[in-house]
Amino acid sequence: MNGMIVKALVMAGVLIIGTYVVIEQMHIDLSDPINMLTFIGAIAIAVLTFGVAAKYMAQMKNDSASGELTEDNWDGIGEYENPLPSGWAWSFVGTLIWAIWYMLMGYPVNAYSQIGAWNKETKEYNKKFQEKFKTADKDTLKDMGESIFLVQCAPCHGDTGDGMSGKAHDLTHRISKAQVLYVIKNGSHYFKYPLGAMPAGMAQGKDAEDVAAYVAGGLKGKAPTAWATCAGCHGQDGKGNGGQAPNLAHIDSTLIANVLKNGKKGSIGRMPSFANRFTPVQEKALAEYIKSLSSSK
Numbered sequence: 001m002n003g004m005i006v007k008a009l010v011m012a013g014v015l016i017i018g019t020y021v022v023i024e025q026m027h028i029d030l031s032d033p034i035n036m037l038t039f040i041g042a043i044a045i046a047v048l049t050f051g052v053a054a055k056y057m058a059q060m061k062n063d064s065a066s067g068e069l070t071e072d073n074w075d076g077i078g079e080y081e082n083p084l085p086s087g088w089a090w091s092f093v094g095t096l097i098w099a100i101w102y103m104l105m106g107y108p109v110n111a112y113s114q115i116g117a118w119n120k121e122t123k124e125y126n127k128k129f130q131e132k133f134k135t136a137d138k139d140t141l142k143d144m145g146e147s148i149f150l151v152q153c154a155p156c157h158g159d160t161g162d163g164m165s166g167k168a169h170d171l172t173h174r175i176s177k178a179q180v181l182y183v184i185k186n187g188s189h190y191f192k193y194p195l196g197a198m199p200a201g202m203a204q205g206k207d208a209e210d211v212a213a214y215v216a217g218g219l220k221g222k223a224p225t226a227w228a229t230c231a232g233c234h235g236q237d238g239k240g241n242g243g244q245a246p247n248l249a250h251i252d253s254t255l256i257a258n259v260l261k262n263g264k265k266g267s268i269g270r271m272p273s274f275a276n277r278f279t280p281v282q283e284k285a286l287a288e289y290i291k292s293l294s295s296s297k
């Protein structure tokens with residue numbers, strides 16, 4: 001074998017061993033097919049680079065060139081019109097194909113993703129959580145609800161859920177007169193109950209005042225005449241007509257689920273949406289806790 005080629009292969013060997021040492025040091029896992037393929041690629045590149053370089057250097061010493069010269073020459077040095085060496089051309093095409101494969105299917109697009117792993121683990125954990133607390137009793141749910149409430153809701157609604165002097169809805173009461181008046185005047189279109197939006201202007205002047213006082217007072221005593229309009233959708237007892245419209249008598253689970261999903265903007269301000277933030281069990285727990293806030297009064 002030509003001495004030059006032997007030297008080249010030795011160089012390639014050194015490079016491959018060097019690469020392998022780095023792989024070991026960085027604890028790169030060669031049982032991963034993409035890592036292995038990349039390593040094989042590195043070996044091929046090392047062998048080809050030194051092999052081809054050696055071949056041509058040896059050729060340059062012995063060969064005499066032939067072929068047709070181009071028209072240009074520089075100080076008597078001319079250039080042959082020979083085609084690209086086919087090996088070089090094919091490896092160029094191969095590099096392009098490999099680059100596209102690497103970008104679309106290999107790393108980094110298809111790589112391990114921290115976000116993906118987090119999502120997967122959270123999903124698995126939530127499933128376990130859901131299983132474990134599927135049949136939890138009221139007290140367990142209430143305790144769970146309280147701890148979620150203190151972290152997620154208390155910053156606006158206050159530790160006791162009283163709305164911190166009007167900064168958010170006072171959850172110990174169903175609704176205030178000002179809030180009802182605001183809805184009567186402006187309508188409401190946040191919750192997505194089967195009846196859809198509530199149109200603005202359902203009552204005017206004194207009728208509106210009376211009906212608002214009646215609702216805010218917990219629907220007690222004799223209903224004012226204008227209540228007939230409201231009852232058409234909210235039910236005679238104000239309990240929402242079997243889920244068609246909000247229950248105006250109590251904060252119930254449907255209302256909590258709706259406000260968590262859609263958020264709302266009313267006379268006090270904006271309640272952000274918590275869509276997809278809680279598991280069904282957690283939502284049930286929050287509802288249980290919030291219901292307990294008003295029933296304890």
Ligand code: HEC
Pocket residue numbers: 175179180183184188189190191192193195196197198199202203211212215226227229230231232233234244245246248255266
């Ligand atoms: C056409 C049916 C309809 C009529 C009539 C109606 N409502 Fe409503 N009301 C709804 C619907 C539906 C919602 C929920 C709207 C939403 O998605 O935000 C609602 C929401 C409300 C809310 C907001 C509840 C909350 O928790 O924020 C109040 C208060 C209210 N209505 C009071 C009244 C009063 C008082 C009357 C009578 C003057 C009345 N409604 C008449 C359908 C109606």
Ligand code: HEC
Pocket residue numbers: 149152153154155156157167168169171175179251255256259260264265266267268269270271272274286290
């Ligand atoms: C960024 C502040 C904020 C946070 C956090 C917040 N809320 Fe609210 N919430 C509000 C405001 C403001 C209102 C009153 C909106 C209005 O009617 O003007 C409200 C209203 C409500 C209502 C009454 C809806 C109605 O119209 O009858 C419920 C129930 C509620 N929030 C539950 C929760 C729960 C449960 C959490 C925690 C998961 C929570 N909120 C977190 C600001 C907040």
